[in-house]
Amino acid sequence: NAGVTQTPKFQVLKTGQSMTLQCAQDMNHNSMYWYRQDPGMGLRLIYYSASEGTTDKGEVPNGYNVSRLNKREFSLRLESAAPSQTSVYFCASSGDRSGYSYNEQFFGPGTRLTVL
């Protein structure tokens, strides 16, 4: 099992360019998450999906869109990248009980994005 995979691992964009970060999990998890991690701050939730076909905003959703393509895949799109979106992005997935705070989250390896 690959667990949670993310592509790409690194990306450099110019201001205004768009891109999609891809995430897939092979653990049959219902919930999937996108986080960003910035120096000196904890991981912050951008969007999450409690099940296939549903998505909800997290703490910092502005400038991002998401698609839960199927149970396995959850993509994050930056329509018009800004320097403030320079960050490390992590995708995660968790168990099969929606709304359950005890579910362990499994993280992808991260994408390091720089916006110039």
Add this chain to the structure above:
Amino acid sequence: KNEVEQSPQNLTAQEGEFITINCSYSVGISALHWLQQHPGGGIVSLFMLSSGKKKHGRLIATINIQEKHSSLHITASHPRDSAVYICAGGRADKLIFGTGTRLQVFP
């Protein structure tokens, strides 16, 4: 006030020392997770606690629900324990993260 607060932010130790990292959390958090972020960036879950104590190898996690406080202990620390340790509070199916404790263990 952050909903999940960790201390210390940075910690250095000599190999063999006993390490303690603390985490305080706010009302509404029903489970406390400890995670480890390796120097290469990968994040793995270490423990999930809702009560009591858990042990895995040299790692021990405890939680006091009344005081809303959890601790992560590392016994006989080793340079390979050098990492960022993150506590996170579980609320429904979301996690609220602390800012992490950067641990460096020197030989």
